[in-house]
Amino acid sequence: MAQLTNLQYPALYGLDESHLVPLGQFLLTARTLTAFNKMQQHALSDGIDVQICSAYRNFERQMAIWNGKALGKRTLLDINNQPIDHSRLTDEQLVDAILCWSALPGASRHHWGTDIDVFDGNNISKADLKLISDEYVDNGPCAQLASWLNQHAKEHGFYLPYQANKSGVSPEPWHLSYFPESSQFLSQYQPDSLRQLLSQAEITLQSALLKKLDTLVDHYVFFVANTPE
Known part of the structure; x- marks a missing residue:
């Protein structure tokens, strides 16, 4: 795993998981786990089975996702969930396309153990889940879950950081x-720590990333919905 000897808070960048506890195959902070268990029980009483499909991811795992999309080995989707031909894009365009749905390694909230991706286990299996917007609206299998979360997640300390017009990341x-x-x-x-980390990492599109890293961090890390509402 990538290392920085002078990194002050390695857990911020997916380089330390010693603060996390297990929930089956997933890792979360202890407080996040306690809050999730209470929320899950609340939802079950309303007929919704909140299940986790993704939680903590370390830096290396996030970089594998990034490199896979940058190299055309993983499907790259546009804002409308339509496939994109990565070979037709410049490096700068490819960076923006990947960031539409995938976080930059070292800049993912999934590095912290406080963030989870969820689905309704009553209506769809993890194997069938695509994690696209259509699944969470209208008659989608997780539409009822999405409505419930909008009403009740805040009661348990959870919120949606990625919302329309409130975040750099797509909703x-x-x-x-x-x-x-x-x-x-x-x-x-600390953006400077991320710059040092990416400078040492074997990450595809490294030059294009470092060239506009400050702008990317402002837009994709710091520009999120501020508080539960």
Whole structure:
């Protein structure tokens, strides 16, 4: 795993998981886990089975996702969930296209153990889940879940950091963040540390990323919905 000997808060960048506890195959902070268990039980009483499909991801895992999309080995989707031919894009355009749905390694909220992606286990299996917006609206299998979360997630400390006109990342109705802790992680985040980390990493599009990294961090890390509403 990538290392920085002078990194002050390695957990912010997916380089340390010693603060996390297991929930089956997933890792979360202890407080996030407690809050999730309570929210899950609340939802079950309303007929909704909130299940996690993604939680903590380390830096190397996030970089594998990034490199896969940059190299055309993983499907790259536009804002409307339509496939994009990566070979037709410049490096700068490819960076923007990947960031539409995937976080930059070292800049993902999934590095913290406070953020989870969820689905309704009553209506769709994890294997069939695509994590696209259509699944969470109208007659989608997770539409009832999305409506329930909008009403009740805040009661358990969770909120949606990625919302229309409130975040640089495209709206993700499946992405929940445990605000009491994730807000603290965000306040400690250091763009200079990310620059050092990416400079040492074997990441595709490195030059294009470093060229406009400050702008990317402002837009995709710091520009999120501020508080649960």
